[in-house]
Amino acid sequence: MQDKLTLMIPGPTPVPETVLKAMGRHPIGHRSGEFQAVVRHTTEQLRWLHQTKADVLVITGSGTAAMEAGIINTLSYGDKVLCGDNGKFGQRWVKLAKAYGLDVQVIKADWGQPLDPEAFKKALEADNGKTIKAVILTHSETSTGVINDLETISKYVRTHGKALAIADCVTSLGACNVPMDSWGLDVVASGSQKGYMMPPGLSFVAMSERAWQAHQQSDLPKFYLDLGPYRKTAAQDSNPFTPAVNLYFALESALGMMQSEGLEAIFERHARHRAAAQAGMKAICLPLYAAEGHGSPAITAVAPEGIDAEQLRKTVKEKFDILLAGGQDHLKGKVFRIGHLGFVCDRDILTAIAAIESTLQSLGLHKGNMGDGLAAAAAILR
């Protein structure tokens, strides 16, 4: 059946009709007053979402472009950085930092485990010479469904006094509390196809005043991702290069919907869906991959022992047209992931669990009674 697809992956996430319609209008001139009004409005909205007074700049590109911008605009060749790595996106930070010749000290945790804030504290406290220029980590590690304790780690960074706190908030922003200013974050990177409830194509970098001071010293080569011209043109409600005008229309519409719902309600909804997804999976004896108490509000990773996760995922897609995410890298076939990020309501969670249960049953793999997962999730959502 055509057009029945439901996305439950960590991006692209489902997009409201209202947002699609806003996106679907004819483009306008990106140097026109009408478009400046869109830039002005979305800039205010983005500050609201980031809970910041800082600049939030819009790049046409994927979330990785925003991550890269965060590094190349604040650091210099050979700079020492601490990089958290407990999954695929932590690894990406490490690769990115190394690609630019940074001196990377990696703080690792096993996949499925959160980064240990005390390990960051120890490394920062040992840095008497204040040679660490930045602490770089992923807030919500999408590959494992783990949320890292960015609040505590950024507190330690502030205590250090010199290092910048650079965070990939691609699947945490708009899913849980990421108050940039009160946590003292210096760079927050995110992407549009996530909590923003819109299609992929835009990414966002918020930069603190400390980050802008570092920008002046930064010697890493850059042009398209040089945030200097972005800041300068943003002050005139404009962009240095032709932006994805139609995605800006979508952004304005989606952020408007988010403002109507309210940050607290959005965070509560994501927390509720995490709890329901977790309860549902546990009730049918499917172990969670993320360590207890460290599950991401954006995505629940499930490691179904003795079951081919890819077979399960593909059957759910074929029978019910619900797209779950698979495991990445060495987790392929061992893990499936339920995305509950962005434009997701209680009904979607029940539907996904019902589909998973029904599929398990049809494959002869249901380890409990049909409906156990649904009942457990419904009890949370009630």
Next chain:
Amino acid sequence: MQDKLTLMIPGPTPVPETVLKAMGRHPIGHRSGEFQAVVRHTTEQLRWLHQTKADVLVITGSGTAAMEAGIINTLSYGDKVLCGDNGKFGQRWVKLAKAYGLDVQVIKADWGQPLDPEAFKKALEADNGKTIKAVILTHSETSTGVINDLETISKYVRTHGKALAIADCVTSLGACNVPMDSWGLDVVASGSQKGYMMPPGLSFVAMSERAWQAHQQSDLPKFYLDLGPYRKTAAQDSNPFTPAVNLYFALESALGMMQSEGLEAIFERHARHRAAAQAGMKAICLPLYAAEGHGSPAITAVAPEGIDAEQLRKTVKEKFDILLAGGQDHLKGKVFRIGHLGFVCDRDILTAIAAIESTLQSLGLHKGNMGDGLAAAAAILR
């Protein structure tokens, strides 16, 4: 009046309803078989447009991202390059090359004049040590409405034997003949909001085998714009980072429309519109800015002596809701530009000329008889 805007700027250009509708559907998973089919199809279509067997890679970003990718994937720190500069986008190449520490020898021409192919020939012939690694230029210089003789210059580059030919074809591709393989181009950069008849947000880099060999030696730091992973994933009909899925839908639709029209017909249409716009302006005594015989098929720049070009442009917008482009940098107020790139038909050309004539008349600035411009254009279009 709302929704009556007509874009006659060099980008964003008008977008067909069919393309907007294709773009407006719900996103799908970018790792799904359904999306792979879109990537496979658009890759074939892009090869058709570029008249090449080479890789044509899709980047979520503006045309500048594609230009930057062309440089940082083929060159190394300190490499000597020849850079053509006869307008704002030539200047951008120079800035970009310098931002990456290249040794830039600039071949200049005055704004409004074409680059002199013989100047390139001379510099290349004088390079006995074969130290020039690349010749970099803009094909259609959008700021001045001049088309440079890329065919002849690339022929000289091939005679040199070592240098790569890197071209910004942002406003020439899809407007006039740019046969990548037969001209021996190594890098062709372009952007979606131009001849592609779709909204901004995607950019394209085509790379020859020579360019890929250079990629192996290139030491410039890169990550998001490293084309290596793009090539590797393209071989599996995929992308290294989440692409702008909805813009891909638009791309597939727009390229399909272009294939239906046919390359020859598209080029003939743009040439016809250039001739009509030029004849129309001349007939009402508005001098063209580009040197005679060197006008771009994408855009006609007009330098109305004794008339404030910004006032004219703004009045055309207010009275008729046609957006013409202004002059850039020192040409602001001195030049206006009529975009006739992409989804433009004969009617649009007549309309623009009628609006310009009518506005001139109402401002008391028409230097001939009302309708002279229209008559001259109509004679060409007939």
